[in-house]
Amino acid sequence: MTLKVGTILEGTVVNITNFGAFVDVEGKTGLVHISEVADTYVKDIRQHLKEKDKVKVKIIAIDEQGKISLSIRQAMPKSSRPVEIDWQGERNKNSGLSFEERLAKFLKESEERIQDLKHREGRRYGTASRR
CATH class of the missing domain: 2.40.50.140 (Nucleic acid-binding proteins)
Structure with a gap:
């Protein structure tokens, strides 16, 4: 051959x-x-x-x-190789929103995550405000 x-x-x-x-x-x-x-x-x-x-x-x-x-x-064989990610599926989830709406959503989610992290960090070091 x-x-x-x-x-x-x-x-x-x-x-x-x-x-x-x-x-x-x-x-x-x-x-x-x-x-x-x-x-x-x-x-x-x-x-x-x-x-x-x-x-x-x-x-x-x-x-x-x-x-x-x-x-x-x-x-x-392909089955033992890394899985392909469908990036289009993620885009389609937000496809009905305008750029400004997606940006506002992103900023809101980011701010929530930052606040959550700050709260957790404060609890770890005992500096969290008591409610």
């Missing part, structure tokens, strides 16, 4: 360095950079991978010299 960008394959980790892991896919070796190992920050790649591990990788680039760039995190 010819290796093409976007293809997801299974490979074997053959070597680990501080900057990434070399993975054998179909007889060719490609590099999974440390930033492409997981969706979270990876400080020590050896906590995520070991030599001879079988991993799913996605081919993300092949340069003119034939060097293959791979990604483990992009090969993960």
Whole structure:
């Protein structure tokens, strides 16, 4: 099979360095950079991978010299990736209001939150006014 960008394959980790892991896919070796190992920050790649591990990788680039760039995190199923937020839903909640009305609502809610925080802080340090 010819290796093409976007293809997801299974490979074997053959070597680990501080900057990434070399993975054998179909007889060719490609590099999974440390930033492409997981969706979270990876400080020590050896906590995520070991030599001879079988991993799913996605081919993300092949340069003119034939060097293959791979990604483990992009090969993960969408269900294990972070949830997308529907920002339009939040906008639709206030869509019937004019800019001035939304601004007034925002200012009122902000002032209420600030007053609540001041009240809680005063209670914590014993300086709240008695009612």
